[in-house]
Amino acid sequence: MLLRRRAVDKLGEFEASGWLFTDEALQQATAAPVAVHRAARLAATGRVVHDATCSIGTELAALRRARVDALGSDIDPVRLAMAAHNVGGGLCRADALRPITRDAVIVVDPARRSGGRRRFSPDDYQPGLGHLIDTYRDRDFVVKCAPGIDFEQLARMGFDGEIGVTSYRGSVREACLWSAGLAEPGVRRRASVLDRDEHLTDNEPDDCGVRPAGRWIVDPDGAVVRAGLVRHYGARHGLWQLDPDIAYLSGDELPANVRGFEVLERLDFDERRLRQALAALDCGALEILVRGLQVDPDALRRRLRVRGTRALSVVITRLGAGPAARATAYVCQASR
The missing domain is CATH 3.40.50.150 (Vaccinia Virus protein VP39)
Structure with a gap:
């Protein structure tokens, strides 16, 4: 059956x-x-x-x-x-x-x-x-x-x-x-x-710039990422990249019917500082998204030990390359 x-x-x-x-x-x-x-x-x-x-x-x-x-x-x-x-x-x-x-x-x-x-x-x-x-x-x-x-x-x-x-x-x-x-x-x-x-398709414009995060962060659908069309998707929807080599996009408006992450706070990625930020925001359920860094979301979630009542998301990524690269965390509220 x-x-x-x-x-x-x-x-x-x-x-x-x-x-x-x-x-x-x-x-x-x-x-x-x-x-x-x-x-x-x-x-x-x-x-x-x-x-x-x-x-x-x-x-x-x-x-x-x-x-x-x-x-x-x-x-x-x-x-x-x-x-x-x-x-x-x-x-x-x-x-x-x-x-x-x-x-x-x-x-x-x-x-x-x-x-x-x-x-x-x-x-x-x-x-x-x-x-x-x-x-x-x-x-x-x-x-x-x-x-x-x-x-x-x-x-x-x-x-x-x-x-x-x-x-x-x-x-x-x-x-x-x-x-x-x-x-x-x-x-x-x-x-x-x-x-x-x-x-x-890759026959569409790909004039997608690179800028700091706006109101929203968008994690493009896996098909877009796998096909190598992140910049094309960003150009279509008026979004920009946080980093030219990372698939996260950002914008001040969220594309229709797309789940996004409204940025509440940005900080250099440090577990102690992140734990403090989440506690201040009364986080009790945490979704973790990671690109460009070797971070195990499940293990990190256990170490952060959130105890509040609010459901939040954290987007963790690398910005920049070489000696200038820095790990960054965005504490967000998911749109749905």
Whole structure:
């Protein structure tokens, strides 16, 4: 029953209550909103799509819902049988590294888990990412990857398309490779924040300055940070950076529907001084955010021993570089 509840939470948009799956297959499956987002973009191409690692059928369900002419294949006969039950026909057994279609856009989601454990190296994906790129180098393709993949490693593999990073429910879910033929002209990186339906690319202005903190500090969504689009996000929303190498942004107004941290006090980071500041503000529940410094938020929270009644946040970061660098703490009130 627990597995079934997890499936409804992850795949609810597909009315998956009657689907067949295993624990590992469900872990590997794309969350429905992420798959729907990708399917909408593929639908706009007007092309036939071949999901060459269809597994239990999540991507196929999204594609067919978007009225895309889509077929699926998988090398695993058990998962293929589950997909046939879940999404119907148009399926066959095939190895993703042995193409069986000619003009279709290829979608591949290589396995990044085995025995419940994650595979972090692209060489350990099944099939391996380098082999996939080589196999479909002359084709239009879309490949799902782990969000932490090394972008420079992709360049060394010869990938020259667009890297899209997607978040959902506040968590970065995936990086997706779009071959050059499917990429938007001039775009090499994209961030999609599905909770806010916000999409940002490196083809937008990035004239974001560096200034001391204003009224608000903003911790950009993980997809924006991972895609390297913090300056672009700041330029879009009239924000500025606290430091050119740190992802925190600041502004006097908070972007709509974005959680921010209203600055109450700024001080050089020192645990004794921070404890005194928090006590003076009657802090009893503390959220700690850290960038640019080796600070364990949980351990620091225990050492600060807050005892008051007020919920506050502390943003701790490094400002400056080299001998001029200084650790700084901002005591804040979260907007929500």
